[in-house]
Amino acid sequence: MEFRLLGRSGLKVPVLSFGTGTFGGKGEFFSAWGSSDVAEATRLIDICLDEGVNFFDTADVYSRGASEEILGKAISGRRNSVLISTKATFRMGDGPNDLGSSRHHLIQACEASLRRLGTDYIDVYHLHGFDHLTPVEETLRALNNLVESGKVRYIACSNFSGWHLMKSLAVSEKYGWAPFVAHQAYYSLVGREYEWELMPLAIDQKLGTIVWSPLGWGRLTGKIRRGAPLPKVSRLHSTAEQGPPVDDEYLYSVVDVLDEIAQVTGKTVPQVALNWLLQRPTVANIIVGARNEQQLRQNLGAVGWSLMSEQVERLNRASQRIPIYPYWHQNQFVERNPLVPDVIG
Numbered sequence: 001m002e003f004r005l006l007g008r009s010g011l012k013v014p015v016l017s018f019g020t021g022t023f024g025g026k027g028e029f030f031s032a033w034g035s036s037d038v039a040e041a042t043r044l045i046d047i048c049l050d051e052g053v054n055f056f057d058t059a060d061v062y063s064r065g066a067s068e069e070i071l072g073k074a075i076s077g078r079r080n081s082v083l084i085s086t087k088a089t090f091r092m093g094d095g096p097n098d099l100g101s102s103r104h105h106l107i108q109a110c111e112a113s114l115r116r117l118g119t120d121y122i123d124v125y126h127l128h129g130f131d132h133l134t135p136v137e138e139t140l141r142a143l144n145n146l147v148e149s150g151k152v153r154y155i156a157c158s159n160f161s162g163w164h165l166m167k168s169l170a171v172s173e174k175y176g177w178a179p180f181v182a183h184q185a186y187y188s189l190v191g192r193e194y195e196w197e198l199m200p201l202a203i204d205q206k207l208g209t210i211v212w213s214p215l216g217w218g219r220l221t222g223k224i225r226r227g228a229p230l231p232k233v234s235r236l237h238s239t240a241e242q243g244p245p246v247d248d249e250y251l252y253s254v255v256d257v258l259d260e261i262a263q264v265t266g267k268t269v270p271q272v273a274l275n276w277l278l279q280r281p282t283v284a285n286i287i288v289g290a291r292n293e294q295q296l297r298q299n300l301g302a303v304g305w306s307l308m309s310e311q312v313e314r315l316n317r318a319s320q321r322i323p324i325y326p327y328w329h330q331n332q333f334v335e336r337n338p339l340v341p342d343v344i345g
Helices: 026-029 038-050 062-074 104-115 136-149 162-175 198-205 237-242 248-265 269-278 294-298 309-318
Strands: 004-006 012-014 016-019 055-057 085-087 123-128 154-160 182-184 210-213 281-287
Touching: 012 016, 012 281, 016 038, 016 294, 016 309, 026 062, 026 162, 026 248, 038 062, 038 294, 055 237, 062 104, 085 104, 104 123, 104 136, 123 136, 123 182, 136 154, 136 162, 154 162, 162 198, 198 210, 248 269, 269 281, 269 294, 269 309, 281 294
Parallel strands: 016 055, 016 281, 055 085, 085 123, 123 154, 154 182, 182 210, 210 281
Antiparallel strands: 004 012
16 A cells, blocks of 8 residues: 655545444434444455554544444444544524524534544544634634644645635744644546635645546446446435536546556456546545445555556546636636646647
8 A cells, every 4th residue: 555645744544444434323414324333344444454454534523423433343442543634614502592603513513523532633624624614713713722732733724715725824934823634525537626716826826736526426437328227326316416516428428538448458437537646636535435335446556556647648638627717717828827737738
């Protein structure tokens, strides 16, 4: 397993991590992802550790805390061998302060996550989204206090806009507080908007990218093709509206090329899609999920080999889309505003 530094931190993480959104299966949304209990979760984590994947991602809102609880039980007795990433910000109760990135909620949420995980520290603690109502200074000071207390080792964010992220980094630098070392973001062969602003920002600020939903919300599993119905088991049946939108014809054109390259390389469609991401700038880690051992082992097969440069270029061309303003305009001024190499053309 290859390990990469997480942004400008000294922490090395495996290029693949295991996402535990499939643990618990509480509620219609998360039951569509999976419903692993402690026994199955322990088996999946055993496989991950055997393959060098020691980084596990969860969040307090995943099955309303059940994902964290199951993960904590599954890693019991081997906490020092694993890295844990979890998140806060989204609603976890009915009260007016049971959500957001206020000092009140973040400290409460962190302590609750620690209890559910059965640990006294979190390796990477994310803001799950941006809170427009809480001053950035309040949020970042609270996170810095959590770092100084030893309850959190590193902080990161998720689903931020470029200005959200840059303002946060500037405030941390101004006061000498712990900065975000990573941004957990959606990025896939059928979702390349990340490249327009967030990737150049990450390059400039030396942020690591942790990719969520690298298979386009289940669209690049190899089971969805032109003229074929959705597979019987798919999160798209009940969660498509909550995931990233993808035009059908665009999806099919990308899958056509993925199919051809998969046949040539002897790999599967998802393995090719994941390997393409591993060659993108700023990507430090890709979160892979699995309902069962078969899916997990297939995803683990995305490492240990590399697509050829011409195969990467074919995938780039097939998945390329005209960016929105101001990015299409900036792309015309390459003499003084160079494009990210080998990404946007």
